[in-house]
Each structure stands twice: as structure tokens, then as C-alpha cells.
Amino acid sequence: MTQTLIKNGQVLVGKQLLATDVLFDQDKIVAVGKNLTAEKVIDATRLVVAPGFVDAHVHLRQPGQTAKEDIASGTLAAAHGGYTTVCAMANVTPVPNTAAQLSKMCQLNRQHGRIRVLQYAPVTVDLTTEQLTDFAAMKQAGAFALSNDGHGIQAAQTMAQACQEAVKFDLMLAAHAQDDSLFDQGVINQGEVAQQLNVRGIPASSETVQVARDLLLAAQTGVHYHVCHISTKETVELIRQAKKRGVKVTCEVTPHHLLLTEQQITSQSATNYKMNPPLRTSTDQEALLAGLQDGTIDMIATDHAPHTVADKAGSLTQAAFGITGSETAFNMLYTQLVRSGKLTLTQLLLLLSTKPAAALGLSDVGQILPGKRADLVLLDLNAQRSLQEQDFLSKGKNTPFTGETVWGQTVATIAAGQVVYRQK
Numbered sequence: 257m258t259q260t261l262i263k264n265g266q267v268l269v270g271k272q273l274l275a276t277d278v279l280f281d282q283d284k285i286v287a288v289g290k291n292l293t294a295e296k297v298i299d300a301t302r303l304v305v306a307p308g309f310v311d312a313h314v315h316l317r318q319p320g321q322t323a324k325e326d327i328a329s330g331t332l333a334a335a336h337g338g339y340t341t342v343c344a345m346a347n348v349t350p351v352p353n354t355a356a357q358l359s360k361m362c363q364l365n366r367q368h369g370r371i372r373v374l375q376y377a378p379v380t381v382d383l384t385t386e387q388l389t390d391f392a393a394m395k396q397a398g399a400f401a402l403s404n405d406g407h408g409i410q411a412a413q414t415m416a417q418a419c420q421e422a423v424k425f426d427l428m429l430a431a432h433a434q435d436d437s438l439f440d441q442g443v444i445n446q447g448e449v450a451q452q453l454n455v456r457g458i459p460a461s462s463e464t465v466q467v468a469r470d471l472l473l474a475a476q477t478g479v480h481y482h483v484c485h486i487s488t489k490e491t492v493e494l495i496r497q498a499k500k501r502g503v504k505v506t507c508e509v510t511p512h513h514l515l516l517t518e519q520q521i522t523s524q525s526a527t528n529y530k531m532n533p534p535l536r537t538s539t540d541q542e543a544l545l546a547g548l549q550d551g552t553i554d555m556i557a558t559d560h561a562p563h564t565v566a567d568k569a570g571s572l573t574q575a576a577f578g579i580t581g582s583e584t585a586f587n588m589l590y591t592q593l594v595r596s597g598k599l600t601l602t603q604l605l606l607l608l609s610t611k612p613a614a615a616l617g618l619s620d621v622g623q624i625l626p627g628k629r630a631d632l633v634l635l636d637l638n639a640q641r642s643l644q645e646q647d648f649l650s651k652g653k654n655t656p657f658t659g660e661t662v663w664g665q666t667v668a669t670i671a672a673g674q675v676v677y678r679q680k
């Protein structure tokens with residue numbers, strides 16, 4: 257018997273923070289309440305105890321790009337950020353086009369992951385062709401869902417076929433919505449700032465045109481269509497209306513699209529503000545927040561995209577797209593959205609844990625209840641610090657949030673009953 261009791265914390269139970277205790281035995285929560293006892297006790301006085309966070313969107317870069325990140329460093333970084341489940345995209349080298357390759361990736365995830373890693377399979381061969389992968393075999397090999405993240409699916413016929421096949425095998429289809437003809441080698445949002453800096457702009461329509469198309473196809477087929485990292489006001493509205501019509505659609509927003517706009521991009525060297533989709537306008541930012549408030553947006557996901565220093569060097573046009581996110585998501589959102597009164601603490605915690613778990617169909621996590629996995633995060637909201645590069649456990653240091661003063665520190669992260677991160 258190795259029971260552990262987390263005592264004296266403020267615990268997220270359902271949609272409420274309660275002064276109560278949590279007892280877990282090995283990898284499962286066995287009781288929530290007062291007057292519980294155990295040999296091993298973790299004192300959570302003045303700490304918030306939440307379900308371990310669930311990130312629907314990370315890039316772990318293994319195999320093939322391990323100078324940027326690997327499964328061990330990426331999952332350790334996630335644990336530092338309070339995550340106990342991450343969903344890894346398939347844009348690694350080589351792309352796992354076959355069931356054998358995907359099965360090997362799942363094995364690597366289990367072997368090196370400090371927390372649970374769920375693996376996306378590519379929708380089409382090499383993520384860029386119009387040839388579907390073998391969905392049945394991918395599911396058999398351990399795929400939790402499908403995504404060509406990094407690339408939009410260009411031909412409508414391919415998307416239609418993908419929807420039909422995904423329904424057959426009960427696989428979620430997660431879309432990086434991007435019409436390449438409209439994207440047209442853009443670098444940052446099409447608008448004022450792109451003009452001032454004389455770089456190519458990415459119009460909002462490169463996202464919205466595909467989302468509109470895909471929502472029609474999703475409605476026809478009944479597939480679970482998930483939209484990655486939505487960035488525009490129009491996308492929020494399209495999804496809001498589709499949900500009203502009963503389309504099985506979910507979506508995510510990133511911390512950076514909630515916290516930043518194109519106005520932060522002030523020079524050619526501001527490459528840590530370059531990501532895809534790009535930072536948009538304050539009107540878009542407000543619409544994203546409204547989408548969180550009214551439930552149109554189901555979850556916050558980081559799109560953690562670690563890169564080497566060399567990858568992010570040079571001008572806006574030259575640098576790679578993407579920023580890290582695992583280790584800054586909670587503290588930045590808590591500091592800038594909760595402490596300013598734009599979201600409540602429970603809203604934020606739910607958007608990082610219970611809501612993504614529910615939307616992704618992960619019934620064993622996301623709630624602190626007897627029978628659920630002992631996936632928990634202990635947070636100190638009163639701890640203030642400045643985000644420093646040397647504190648990041650990710651190999652990627654490419655974040656615009658370095659130097660920010662934040663509140664909200666991960667004190668410990670427990671995954672399947674094991675302490676996988678502890679504050680030093």
C-alpha cells in the first residue's frame with residue numbers, strides 16, 4: 257500500500273474550488289474529502305490543487321529534430337508547466353506515414369515520456385500529399401487522432417474523404433486550417449504591421465476559408481472535427497454558428513493568441529513573435545476571449561513549438577514559425593487574464609484540464625474524482641518571479657515571454673501517482 261494524501265489545499269472539484277483533501281493509491285484517486293489519513297502526506301497549505309493539465313497540441317520533435325526538443329525534454333517541460341497529458345503532432349522526421357512507424361513512435365513516447373503522450377497520426381502521406389494514410393492501421397498502431405498540423409489539407413475532395421474515413425474508425429480529425437493559395441508565403445498577419453515592416457502578410461481568409469469548407473464537410477459526415485489554434489474573429493463566429501446547428505466541432509486557442517497582437521511586432525528581428533497562424537489584431541483577440549467566455553472555444557492548447565537559436569535567427573522572413581508554450585501557459589494566463597479579471601481562476605483551470613479532457617474524449621483524466629488517474633498539479637498563486645531562460649526545461653528557449661513578471665508557480669506535478677516535477 258502506497259497511499260498518498262494531499263492535505264489542506266484548495267481543490268478543483270467539479271467546477272468549484274473547495275478546501276478539501278485528495279487521497280490517491282498508486283496511479284488512481286481513491287477519495288476526496290476531509291478526515292482521510294495516509295502514511296504519506298503532501299502538505300498543500302496555500303496551494304491550489306487542480307487536475308493535471310491536458311495539452312491538445314505540442315511538438316516533441318523526436319525523431320529527427322532532436323536539436324530542437326526530444327520526448328524527454330518536451331514532456332519534462334510540460335510537467336513543469338503543470339501538464340500530465342500532451343498530444344504530440346506528427347510533423348517529425350521522417351513523418352510516421354505507416355502503422356509500423358507510428359507504432360514505433362508510440363513506443364518511444366512511452367519509453368521517454370515523463371507524462372502521458374498521445375500521438376497524432378498524419379491524415380495524408382508526408383502531411384502534404386493528397387493520399388490518405390491507412391486510418392484503421394494507424395488506430396491499431398496507437399494513434400489517438402489524426403492531424404496534418406503544420407499544413408492545411410488543400411483539396412476539398414481529400415478533406416471529404418478524410419472525414420468519411422475518420423468517422424468509420426471513430427478518430428478525431430484535427431485541422432491546421434490553411435489555404436496555401438491565400439497564405440501565399442506570408443510571414444505575419446496581413447495588415448498595418450506587415451506593411452510597415454515590408455513583409456508578406458497572411459490574410460485571415462487563409463484560415464477562415466478552410467474552416468468554413470471543413471464545417472460543411474463535418475456536418476455532412478458527422479466526423480469529430482477539431483480546429484487547431486484558431487486566430488481570427490471570423491473563425492470564432494463560424495464555429496459558434498456551427499455548434500448551434502449541432503455540428504460535432506471543437507476548437508482550441510493558444511495563450512499567445514489570447515495575450516499578444518501583431519502590434520507587438522516592432523522590428524525585423526522580433527522573430528519570437530513569428531508563429532503560424534500569426535498574431536492578429538486586437539479585434540481578433542477580443543473575439544477569442546469572448547469565444548472562451550461563451551463556450552465556443554473548448555480549450556486552451558499551447559502549440560508548443562521549440563526551435564534552436566539558429567532556426568529563429570535572422571529576419572522575420574527567414575526565421576522558423578513557432579514559439580514554446582508549455583512552461584509559460586499557466587503563469588502568463590493567470591497573471592494577465594485572471595489577475596486582471598478577464599477570466600476567473602476556475603475558468604482558466606477548467607480550460608486547461610477538465611474541458612480539453614472532455615472534448616478529446618479522455619474519460620480517465622481532467623477531474624479530481626475517485627477512480628480517475630492520479631494526475632494532479634499543485635500551484636502556488638502567490639509566488640511571483642521573472643521568467644528566465646535558464647528556468648526553462650525545454651530545449652527551446654524561443655518565447656517572447658522571457659523577462660515577464662508572473663504569478664503562479666508549479667510546486668509539484670503528479671502523473672499517474674508519480675511526482676514528475678517538483679519545484680526546487
Ligand SMILES: [Zn+2]
Pocket residue numbers: 405406407432484485532533
Ligand atoms: Zn498548426
